[in-house]
Amino acid sequence: MKSINIEFEDIIGRYLNINVDNTNYRIYVEEAGQGIPLLCLHTAGSDGRQFRHILNDQKITKNFRVIAFDLPWHGKSNPPEDYELKDYKLTTSLYKKIIMSFCENYKLNEPVIMGCSMGGRVVLHLALEQSNYFKAVIALEGSDKLEPYYDLDWLYRPDIHGGLIQSAFVSSQIAPQSPDKFRHETLWHYMQGGPGIFKGDLYFYWHDGDFDDRSGLIDTSKCPVYLLSGEYDCSCTPERTLATASRIKGAKATIIPGIGHFPMSENPELFKSYIYPILDEILK
Amino acid sequence: MQSIETWIVKINSNKRLIEKGRWVNLTFTFGIGQNDYLLEIIEGKVISTTKRTILTRSGTFKIHGEKIVWEKHWLNIPPRDYHDIFAMLAKKLIIIDGDLTPFMQNLQYFKDLIASNRQSIK
Numbered sequence: 366m367k368s369i370n371i372e373f374e375d376i377i378g379r380y381l382n383i384n385v386d387n388t389n390y391r392i393y394v395e396e397a398g399q400g401i402p403l404l405c406l407h408t409a410g411s412d413g414r415q416f417r418h419i420l421n422d423q424k425i426t427k428n429f430r431v432i433a434f435d436l437p438w439h440g441k442s443n444p445p446e447d448y449e450l451k452d453y454k455l456t457t458s459l460y461k462k463i464i465m466s467f468c469e470n471y472k473l474n475e476p477v478i479m480g481c482s483m484g485g486r487v488v489l490h491l492a493l494e495q496s497n498y499f500k501a502v503i504a505l506e507g508s509d510k511l512e513p514y515y516d517l518d519w520l521y522r523p524d525i526h527g528g529l530i531q532s533a534f535v536s537s538q539i540a541p542q543s544p545d546k547f548r549h550e551t552l553w554h555y556m557q558g559g560p561g562i563f564k565g566d567l568y569f570y571w572h573d574g575d576f577d578d579r580s581g582l583i584d585t586s587k588c589p590v591y592l593l594s595g596e597y598d599c600s601c602t603p604e605r606t607l608a609t610a611s612r613i614k615g616a617k618a619t620i621i622p623g624i625g626h627f628p629m630s631e632n633p634e635l636f637k638s639y640i641y642p643i644l645d646e647i648l649k
Numbered sequence: 650m651q652s653i654e655t656w657i658v659k660i661n662s663n664k665r666l667i668e669k670g671r672w673v674n675l676t677f678t679f680g681i682g683q684n685d686y687l688l689e690i691i692e693g694k695v696i697s698t699t700k701r702t703i704l705t706r707s708g709t710f711k712i713h714g715e716k717i718v719w720e721k722h723w724l725n726i727p728p729r730d731y732h733d734i735f736a737m738l739a740k741k742l743i744i745i746d747g748d749l750t751p752f753m754q755n756l757q758y759f760k761d762l763i764a765s766n767r768q769s770i771k
Contacts, residue, residue, distance in 0.1 A: 514739040519753050526754070533756035537735035541726050597729045599736035 393441035398426025402476035406484030410563025412440025418633035453565035538626035585615030680713030710747030
């Protein structure tokens with residue numbers, strides 16, 4: 366047989382099992398690098414593939430152990446047994462418990478946590494409630510509150526293709542300048558979401574996860590908070606991010622020109638030029 | 650801003666767009682300021698464009714925006730809030746009304762059809 370050099374990426378994928386509220390979840394996780402754990406949380410209706418450019422960046426992985434897991438019901442993480450008995454709805458409580466259970470089972474010590482969109486919301490909750498545990502939080506396209514602007518029922522009904530409508534909805538949140546290949550890769554993840562899962566995630570993002578009444582309680586001297594949002598994000602707009610930052614004393618907010626709601630996957634090189642200085646600051 | 654006729658030629662010469670809209674058979678109203686146009690679509694192709702003069706002819710749904718709004722949407726690189734009809738909807742820059750089911754069933758097709766009037770899109 367002819368010998369071929371296989372060019373593997375640095376990313377390793379595997380599964381672990383966690384238990385939350387007496388329910389077992391089989392979680393798919395990818396990681397690369399060594400050093401300070403950098404736990405990455407994907408957006409609503411997508412999965413950890415969004416972070417492949419961060420996982421594969423050796424400038425980052427030489428100092429950070431980058432970890433991205435798929436939430437249950439997303440990507441390669443199965444829904445739990447008996448999922449068919451009720452519609453999926455992500456609550457604030459379940460979301461936080463899954464993250465903390467993952468961290469405990471994965472034996473992460475003082476991780477940095479970086480989440481995008483709904484992940485950017487939950488990290489604010491964690492900055493307040495787990496300030497002694499997390500070294501810093503980075504909210505990508507993060508805000509403490511949003512006003513819904515469309516009817517979520519369109520996302521989950523039998524006469525509309527779920528994958529296509531999810532992709533078409535979020536295509537509005539990608540900047541026109543973002544490279545086509547990454548735009549369509551980002552949209553592909555949305556086309557692959559399970560029925561009703563994006564809608565169920567938005568229950569947290571648009572309703573249950575509101576945090577504007579508590580964001581002012583975050584102590585950034587214990588847990589630094591960074592907010593990074595894209596100019597073209599029409600969901601978590603720059604105004605909403607800046608309003609959130611204004612409520613968190615000591616939070617550092619930056620608006621990235623020419624990028625949208627999925628900075629790490631829609632325009633990875635541009636995003637990296639903004640995330641490197643933040644990671645450098647955390648390292649110091 | 651290019652003429653409606655030029656836009657329709659662009660739509661009908663875009664094979665991929667027609668392919669994506671092959672299940673679309675309806676007439677919808679596209680409004681630019683004071684002017685409404687009825688676009689009749691058969692299997693993704695625009696087969697007629699009529700200036701709306703009879704108000705009882707409304708089409709299945711209507712998408713309306715001011716002329717300046719569409720001009721910004723149709724720039725090669727539209728500014729934020731004008732880059733996509735859902736972003737424009739969120740900012741209340743356009744109005745969408747009527748039976749939205751076929752619109753939602755073919756959302757990316759309609760987004761691409763409208764955006765195809767951008768000068769950079771062939």
